[in-house]
Amino acid sequence: MTLRLYNTLTRRKEEFKPLHPPAVTFYVCGPTVYDYIHIGNARVFIIFDVIRRYLNYRGYRVKMAQNYTDIDDKMIRRAAEEGLSVSELADKFIAAYEEDAARLRIRPAELQPRATEHIGPIIKLISRLEERGLAYVSGGDVYFDTGAFKGYGQLSHQALEELIAGARVEPGERKREPLDFALWKSRKPGEPAWDSPWGKGRPGWHIECSSMAMHYLGETIDLHAGGADLIFPHHENEVAQSTGATGKTFARYWLHAGYLNIDQQKMSKSLGNVLTVRGLLENFNPLDFRFFILSAHYRSPLSFSRDLLLQARSGRERLQELADNLYRALAGSRREAPDGGEKLYSAIKAARDRFIEAMDDDFNTAGAIAVLFELAREANIYLNREHPHNRKLLEQLLALYGEANEIFDILDLRQPDSLDEELRQMIARREEARRKKDWATADRIRDELQAQGIILEDTPHGVRWKRKTDT
RNA sequence: GGCGACAUAGCCAAGUGGUAAGGCAGAGGACUGCAAAUCCUUUAUCCCCGGUUCGAAUCCGGGUGUCGCCUCCA
Structure with a gap:
């Protein structure tokens, strides 16, 4: 039996053939740590956690990297709002992510690199692109020259002209063509900045993933994954940068997870329908949520509602x-x-x-x-x-x-725990009452136990107790 | 406008050529003092119209509808 997976790059299911089996290199785009993660983020991380575990189960030795984006526009804006430095903000929400992920039983990747700790490799990669004529300096910024890279649009399957038609240029950007994107952004007052050949500044979003993926996993990696909305432009740009710099295939298989929708719509900050993992776990068991996520195919859109989660729980x-x-x-x-x-x-x-x-x-x-x-x-x-x-x-x-x-990881597999002596005696007294057909006493004791979170079931093989599940 | 995905029972959902998995909810039954759990039975013209085929939920064409990407976003 062979493992087949859908590759966004080719738009078809392909047999999975890692470059150096049984080793598998796997990069997942992690969170930008400017806020608590929401349940849509959680879906992605759960899915790729499961995929990674399955690959290990099938005998592969998966080396997984999942980054933290700890410097970008959103980080800077949010830090200012919170009155924190960007790195303080990052520390806070990385800790929050780790807590949420642990509660959802998402196992940490072997490598969890932070962008700000890899400025050196990032600068080196940008320089390589510059040497190959794929990047240009404009003002203090460095941009990727999409027109100079043959094959731009290969992942999102868009023709260059079509992409240009839809592209916009943010005010303040100094790029030549609308599709070009920043590799390095020059420092603005009050922003964190690092020294570089182009002056003080900070990396663009896309380059950090290319750089860290290659730094830790090699210039050609087996699997690269993320949410479906990363296909364009993020992953498209990663392909351009990485392949542009090395001349090699960057990622052999691209996996993308479908959205988690609320009210038939994508969950997003701008629509104001965001539910955080923390909010979810106030009312629901993490295992029920995992089960809910896994009850649909990972590439399909999935609707979330309280009702559907209750269905999954049952x-x-x-x-x-x-x-x-x-x-x-x-x-x-x-x-x-x-x-x-x-x-x-x-x-x-x-x-x-x-x-x-x-x-x-x-x-x-x-x-x-x-x-x-x-x-x-x-x-x-x-x-x-x-x-x-x-x-x-x-x-x-x-x-x-x-x-x-x-x-x-949807079940608690464990030996049954034991009950307090007091509760055990209550059960014994109820058994006694039942033997005497004193149903009133038996039912009263059962109710009392239930009030203490213990549910009794009278089976053909004797009485059985279980703890009431939370929420 | 360009690109794409999806449409299966009341609800969720698998299924890419051979006659519809599974779960939830409901109904009936077994078991039970009752309840719970469990088991049995039961619920589908696979969005519509054409076409290909001995045969289509599955392939092709055309509709309709929903959603997404093309802009920060998982």
Whole structure:
């Protein structure tokens, strides 16, 4: 089986062939750290977190870099508003990002470079472009000469003339052609600045990603990813700069995540419909959000609403319920207990194959999740029927869900924790009342427990408790 | 205006030539003192009109609708 993925550059699904397997180099455009991240940002980071984990699962050794843009116009503006220096602002929101990402179970990339810590390599890259006649100085600024680079528009699949027709020039820019973009911006009063061959100034947005990607991952990287709105101009410009400087392919595969929409519209600051991760997590479980994100294909637009998230939660809880029950059953399981025959073992094997098949097809997470649900039904049937349970079978089931969870991270897989002595006694007293058919007492105790966040379920195999999930 | 994506049951959603996965919600049933969980059953003229094909949700053409990029934006 081979992994196929959709490459924005060619607009088709291609077989994934890294340059130096099993090594894979993967660059993801990270946040500009001028504010808390919103749930649309979170979608992108979750998706590429999952893709990266899946590649590792498939035996690749992924080296991932995700940058922090800690210097640009938005940073400068926001810092002024907050009364902070640009670097203080960056520190604040990098810390906030790390907190949010951790709560969403996004694993940090191996490399998390900051633009301001790589001014040297950035300047070197600009110089290379200058030497090759692809950059020019105008005022104190340096611009990329898009007209001099053959192949501009290859990623966004736009003809140069069409792009020019739509392009605008901001006041104060000194570029020759509307599509040219700043590699280096000369210092304005009060702005942070670094020394350079062109005088004091700061890097443009696009050059930092090219520079850091090549600095850490090499001049040709395997995967480059980001949100769909980065295709143009950001990634187009990265292609131009990097290929322009080295003459080599910059990124072999470009992956782009679809938008997360609210009210049928793209979420954006200007529309005022932004929901931050912090705001979301005040009311929702991070795992429900991950599950929600993974229930759609990563390239499709996805609508967000409270209702849809609640729908996702109900589904996720079914899988969580199964996982908890498997662990509970494991505690009382025996090696020689009935395992229901070959049927379930082959169902587990088939599930693993189909899971991989779905994920190999351009990371079809929705299809892969469906496999987990189908196996869940088989597993539930077994859990309801047999007692005690066969240890080996339970272990194999848990192994399968464990593998899937190592990629998706949508379940809490854990041994059941224990209850306080007091609560245990309440349950025992209720059992006693039930034996005496004293339903009033039994129900009163059940209500009391529920008030303390403990939900009781009377199953054919005895009473079972679980903690009420938050939010 | 240019480029592009999408349109599958009440809702979400997978599915690129062989006759519609999965989830949520609903209905009925089993189990249960009740509840919960679970299991069983049940819900689709695949946006419209043409065409190609023995056969199309899937391919082609034309509509209609929604969204996006072309400007900072994940």
